[in-house]
Amino acid sequence: MKLALLSDLHANRQATEAVWEHAQEQGINQVILLGDYVDYGGDPAWVVDFCRDLVRQGAIAVRGNHDDALSPETTSRMSDHVLPTLQWTESQLSPDQLAWLRDLPLTAELGDCLFAHANVHDPAHWEYLHGRMEASRSLFATHHRYVFCGHVHEPCLYHLSPTGKSGEFSPVDATPMPLSPARRWLAIPGSLGQPRDGNPAACYATFDTEQAILTYFRVPYDQEMAAHRVLTSGMPAPVAQALAERLIHGR
Template sequence: MRLAVLSDIHGNSPALEAVLEDVARVGVDGIVVLGDHVSGPVDPAGVAATLMGLDAVFIRGNHDRWTVDLGLPGSGAVDRFARGQLSAEQLDWLAALPATAQWGDEVFLCHGTPTDDETPWLDSFFKGRTATLPDEASVAALVEGLDFPVYACGHTHMPRSVRLADGRLVFNPGAVGMQLVRGSPDARYGLLEKHSRGWQSRVNILPYDHEGAAVMAAENGFPQWRASLVSGWAGPESLR
């Protein structure tokens, strides 16, 4: 059994196209997409159209909420831009997405943590450029009351796979469309596979036309995104 796990596309259609081509190449039994779908300056409407045509399980992320409701704390210029690009049908689709979901009875899906789409689960990436892994007790505390062998999360754009002492797996596939402090601009997505010894995870890293994406972002009024899109070394401050 093989599941493709996508997160944090952020409106980057060239990156999404590369990922979906690779997903088709490797072959999967399902696709899940963990939120922050369209909020980005490259091609939010194109990403929404592609996603709405997929047979996949979707949840929303914090930027999806902020795009739907620009009055929420945290909503910013890129969310306003994305909302302005979406059709009424696309905006309705985004607004209807759930905060969490599951794939079958074994994989729980969330954006940040099971209870909060703005809280990072597996690292403290948003505290500067330093990413630190919390202790096992802190990670395990967030699955109390849930009984799944696998938990998939996104939000931080930092690929991580954590195996708890009881064997449960918490997996962040990284970001499809926006790389920060990773050292390469390549798109990232995850694969979860179930074998005789249980679930295992891996991250696939793919080149795509990041220069073209940077040009599109600049043409849409966001030249500051270039540093992230073409290098992958920039921090989140580069996007402001």
Template sequence: MRIAFISDLHSNIYAVESLEKDLKKRDVDKIICLGDIVGYGANPVEVVEWVKENCDFSLRGNHDTLVSDAEPINMHNPYTLKAAFYNSEVLQEKHKEFLRSLEKDYEDDEMVLTHDEPCIPGSMEYITKIKEAKDTFSAFNQNYCFYGHTHIAGIFEKDNEEVNFIKESFIKLDPAKRYLINPGSVGQPRDKDPRASYLIFDKGKLTLEFIRVEYDIEKAAKDILNANLPQLFAFRLYRGV
């Protein structure tokens, strides 16, 4: 089975449309979204509709929680709140209800899925450093944890007590090792590569393929500015930061 993992779409329909075109060439069996469907961008309705129609499973990220008022959440950045208010005003109640219906995490015998980190899903903690990854590995027993939130594609590999960060486009997984795996962000990458990011996990071959996709950044940025959202959210799209 080939599973496409996507995350952090952030109301960027132009990135999502390019993602969809690329997925059609990749022969995937399932699409899993790791959350933050909305927020930051100017096209939440189109993106929520796309997720509802195309994703086999989706989690609720912190921006989804904020926009849909699913539960109390401690987010105070004024730029983030302005974008959340816009997203909430644009979305219909049926879209918010969909976001509220999503779980914050999932696990089975093989893998853990979470938006931020598996210790306390919904805590909004980031896994970006070796020390953070080492602590996080103690929170689950499965070989694989797929997560988003950081907008940075790559994996932490644990071999006995040693943990390393790996950033390669194609990786063969070792069943004797454990992994924290982040597909990066579709709608707002922050690893200095502005292209939309996602990955394909081939369960049979035990491989990960990280894929980058060009999209019309100009249109996405223009929509953000036309919606009177913070300029930061438009300008950072060009630089991938």
């Protein structure tokens, strides 16, 4: 089975359409959605409906912190600079769409794979996996051989040996990486809708569960149109300008 791992779509329709077209060319059998479908981008309703359709067709989806923050009980946990875009996002979504986001699980599993948005050792508190120490903490928290998370907005790959020694790899675009069965692995495919590693191309990954081969991809898309959608969305102007520039420059 070949998985398509999509994370941090962030209401970016143009990037989502480009990645979806690319993923279908890879012969995928199962879609995994790793959270943060909304906020920052100009098309939250479209992206939510796109993801809901995928779930109805059998995709697995987990909740991200921006999805979670649309609940009245949780918005106060977000930084002040995020609140204006969250408020705008909420105004664009129907009660049914908001309920769908809030009802998504924090984690999901498929065979020897475990999925979460931020981490698996404490998924409800959204701690970032910024390095080997945090990645190892998540790997020690589960018996699954393969863990997949989002949240970081940069593609990363960590591993843990049977003796507890950790390591990491820097993914290379479109280069298949066999994952040794002697190790356990935590992969972050990067952000589809808002990359932050200096490369504005959308990120996603595929994983062949039978051959244990992971492949990261960067997919060019129409960033100018995505930025235009943000600038004309009705978000507060200073915030919209900053978000549009981030899409153009990828940081």
